[in-house]
Amino acid sequence: MKNNKIFISGDEAVAVGVKLSRPHVIAAYPITPQTITVERLSDMVEAKELDAEYMHVESEHSAISATMGASAVGARTFTASSSQGLLYMTEGLHYCSGGRYPVVMMNANRSVALPWSIYGDQRDSLSLLDSGWIQVYVEDAQEALDMIIQAYKIAEHKDVLTPMMVNLDGFILTHTYELVDIPNQDEVDQFLPAFITPNKMSFEDPKNLGFSSKPDDNTEFKYQQNEAMFNAIPVLQDVDKEFGSKFGRTYHGMVEEYKCEDAEVVLVALGSVCGTVRVVIDNMRKAGKKVGLLKIRYMRPFPEAEVKALGKRVKAMGVIDKDISFGYEGTVYTNVNSALSKIDKHVFKQNFVGGLGGRDITKNEIEAMFNKLFLGISSEQEEKVEFFSLNVETNE
Amino acid sequence: MNNMLAIPKVNVKNMTDKEFFYGHKACAGCGGSIAVRLALKVLGERTFAALPAGCMSAVGFIYPQMAFNINALITTFPGAASMGSGIAVGAKAIGLKDFKTVVIAGDGGTADIGFQALSGMIDRNDDVLYICYDNEAYMNTGIQKSGLTPYGTKTTTTPTGKNLPGSVTHKKNLFEIIAAHDIAYAATASIGYPQDFINKVNKAKHTKGTSFIHVYASCPTGWGTPTETSVDIAKEAVDCGLIFLAEYENGEYKLNRNPKNFKSVNDYLAKQGRFKHMSDRDIEIVSSNRDKKWERMRKHWLQK
Numbered sequence: 001m002k003n004n005k006i007f008i009s010g011d012e013a014v015a016v017g018v019k020l021s022r023p024h025v026i027a028a029y030p031i032t033p034q035t036i037t038v039e040r041l042s043d044m045v046e047a048k049e050l051d052a053e054y055m056h057v058e059s060e061h062s063a064i065s066a067t068m069g070a071s072a073v074g075a076r077t078f079t080a081s082s083s084q085g086l087l088y089m090t091e092g093l094h095y096c097s098g099g100r101y102p103v104v105m106m107n108a109n110r111s112v113a114l115p116w117s118i119y120g121d122q123r124d125s126l127s128l129l130d131s132g133w134i135q136v137y138v139e140d141a142q143e144a145l146d147m148i149i150q151a152y153k154i155a156e157h158k159d160v161l162t163p164m165m166v167n168l169d170g171f172i173l174t175h176t177y178e179l180v181d182i183p184n185q186d187e188v189d190q191f192l193p194a195f196i197t198p199n200k201m202s203f204e205d206p207k208n209l210g211f212s213s214k215p216d217d218n219t220e221f222k223y224q225q226n227e228a229m230f231n232a233i234p235v236l237q238d239v240d241k242e243f244g245s246k247f248g249r250t251y252h253g254m255v256e257e258y259k260c261e262d263a264e265v266v267l268v269a270l271g272s273v274c275g276t277v278r279v280v281i282d283n284m285r286k287a288g289k290k291v292g293l294l295k296i297r298y299m300r301p302f303p304e305a306e307v308k309a310l311g312k313r314v315k316a317m318g319v320i321d322k323d324i325s326f327g328y329e330g331t332v333y334t335n336v337n338s339a340l341s342k343i344d345k346h347v348f349k350q351n352f353v354g355g356l357g358g359r360d361i362t363k364n365e366i367e368a369m370f371n372k373l374f375l376g377i378s379s380e381q382e383e384k385v386e387f388f389s390l391n392v393e394t395n396e
Numbered sequence: 397m398n399n400m401l402a403i404p405k406v407n408v409k410n411m412t413d414k415e416f417f418y419g420h421k422a423c424a425g426c427g428g429s430i431a432v433r434l435a436l437k438v439l440g441e442r443t444f445a446a447l448p449a450g451c452m453s454a455v456g457f458i459y460p461q462m463a464f465n466i467n468a469l470i471t472t473f474p475g476a477a478s479m480g481s482g483i484a485v486g487a488k489a490i491g492l493k494d495f496k497t498v499v500i501a502g503d504g505g506t507a508d509i510g511f512q513a514l515s516g517m518i519d520r521n522d523d524v525l526y527i528c529y530d531n532e533a534y535m536n537t538g539i540q541k542s543g544l545t546p547y548g549t550k551t552t553t554t555p556t557g558k559n560l561p562g563s564v565t566h567k568k569n570l571f572e573i574i575a576a577h578d579i580a581y582a583a584t585a586s587i588g589y590p591q592d593f594i595n596k597v598n599k600a601k602h603t604k605g606t607s608f609i610h611v612y613a614s615c616p617t618g619w620g621t622p623t624e625t626s627v628d629i630a631k632e633a634v635d636c637g638l639i640f641l642a643e644y645e646n647g648e649y650k651l652n653r654n655p656k657n658f659k660s661v662n663d664y665l666a667k668q669g670r671f672k673h674m675s676d677r678d679i680e681i682v683s684s685n686r687d688k689k690w691e692r693m694r695k696h697w698l699q700k
């Protein structure tokens with residue numbers, strides 16, 4: 001395998017991943033911090049490096065509607081959005097998964113107004129966990145590129161036929177530059193063949209799609225949709241392995257454990273903050289602290305088995321949420337907690353909510369989280385939802 | 397522009413016997429379903445149809461009883477034009493040739509919630525025919541006011557009473573708004589003049605780029621008219637001048653019918669439950685608006 005490394009941003013890495021996947025139709029509407037992706041794709045189409053139709057849609061609602069239309073005739077499609085734009089698509093997100101259109105989307109994770117903020121957190125996509133999309137969160141630009149290619153293979157699999165959203169943290173990943181290895185087009189073509197589906201309109205076999213259902217049938221359709229999401233689990237694991245054998249990089253499927261073999265205390269996180277957590281773990285381990293990281297890659301389907309298995313091995317788990325479900329707790333925490341409630345053991349848990357609207361999560365803050373978790377296993381402590389490093393007074 | 401003389405004519409005699417919209421659950425006398433049936437007969441088998449929420453999709457796609465004998469799907473309500481565009485662009489991108497994509501949407505789906513997407517589609521000039529069947533209200537949800545509901549109409553959200561005369565807004569100038577995009581081809585039609593509608597669909601079928609037809613399509617359920625008079629009432633709307641037949645192509649408007657005398661607006665309104673309450677003053681407002689509109693159209697849209 002020859003190395004072909006170039007220095008590009010996360011947004012550009014996504015564009016390259018899309019190009020290598022050879023979509024027929026791209027329909028997207030610009031929004032910071034996704035814009036560089038759609039600009040690069042436009043350049044590629046102009047230069048005829050990418051043989052795709054670029055549709056200048058007038059909104060995100062139309063972006064998702066147009067990609068569904070193209071998907072309905074069997075075209076491979078791509079769209080990209082973020083934050084307000086992703087939310088403006090919401091009707092189409094549910095529509096797309098229900099219609100089983102394997103659209104692939106990049107979402108640049110960004111906070112949601114009000115107050116306006118163009119900076120990163122994960123409230124946009126996490127608030128849409130129930131929209132029926134496969135959701136993966138990546139940690140760096142390389143993973144972003146690789147996951148776009150993998151996403152098509154997963155979404156278009158006959159047992160899955162479910163749209164997939166590749167999430168990368170706004171600015172932290174979209175706008176920072178890294179050395180990224182660019183896979184060879186021939187190898188990508190072998191890995192990702194053309195999209196062939198029976199679930200499309202054609203003149204050989206005309207179909208009525210996107211119909212309405214009666215109460216007699218609706219639950220069955222939704223059951224099948226849910227099954228397809230579970231079918232995605234072995235598929236995405238196989239796809240990751242095959243990707244690894246072809247391109248030399250794997251991402252361990254649903255989750256990645258970092259130094260969890262003998263860990264007593266682990267933090268659970270998504271996306272770019274995992275890089276910082278790894279550094280803190282390396283430092284704390286030098287001091288003999290048995291700490292680890294569970295990087296959740298897929299939020300849907302949810303890695304219940306992996307969370308339970310790790311729960312059985314550790315004494316405490318903290319969950320970092322760059323998100324809050326107002327009136328309750330962080331959404332990642334809710335999901336992790338639900339899995340842990342199904343094991344026969346008590347694990348001390350704590351929810352750390354922060355990094356909202358683009359605030360950095362520092363090494364010191366992460367170390368403090370680990371220390372709180374250690375305290376929780378050595379003494380009686382309340383399991384709570386904590387907004388860390390708040391600059392306002394609280395009654396706590 | 398195409399050489400229209402080269403387009404094979406379609407009429408009742410040579411039109412296909414095949415039905416492409418059949419076994420649906422529309423009310424008896426539904427004008428919208430007549431428009432869909434005729435349009436699809438002209439467009440033929442190599443057609444993709446995209447319909448947003450609205451009566452025609454509600455009555456046509458009730459699983460497992462699919463009423464379209466061609467490729468068809470329901471779109472998001474606001475995204476009919478975009479999904480239609482996606483079909484046209486996607487089909488071209490995968491190498492399909494010799495096909496037409498048609499969007500068939502109601503007045504609400506067109507002039508209100510789907511308008512932004514429609515404007516975007518015309519801007520891109522995607523190869524799609526957009527047909528708006530206009531029954532002058534949101535029928536599928538129970539006869540609420542839309543942007544194409546005329547002045548004085550009683551709907552379930554524009555009730556009549558001591559304080560309100562029904563709808564207090566006037567119909568948007570949809571045809572002119574569409575034409576203002578400098579669209580390749582746009583026309584108005586009525587199911588009361590079926591051959592004219594057929595000709596226009598045929599012309600649009602052979603137009604490359606976006607085309608648009610606004611067809612007046614009666615709704616006995618929402619209008620309070622006898623089911624057997626649907627075609628007559630849609631004709632009368634044209635004959636009394638409240639609906640006009642026109643085209644826009646090559647940057648020019650053309651009035652297709654310019655009657656010397658209009659039939660009575662009063663009679664047209666009196667036949668419909670939705671207008672029965674109208675006062676003489678309100679009827680006068682409707683008539684004088686009609687006259688102003690015709691003065692303008694005659695001045696600018698008649699070929700010299």
Ligand SMILES: Cc1ncc(C[n+]2csc(CCOP(=O)(O)OP(=O)(O)O)c2C)c(N)n1
Binds near residue numbers: 451501505537542
């Ligand atoms: C986003 C969204 N808002 C509202 C609705 C509810 N809705 C469905 S059909 C309809 C009215 C359609 O009216 P029109 O387009 O005039 O078609 P008609 O029913 O008269 O044929 C409405 C309001 C919907 N399906 N989706």
Ligand code: SF4
Binds near residue numbers: 421425451
């Ligand atoms: S309510 Fe009106 S438009 Fe709807 S199906 Fe019945 S007649 Fe047709």
Ligand SMILES: [Mg+2]
Binds near residue numbers: 504529531532542
């Ligand atoms: Mg209507």
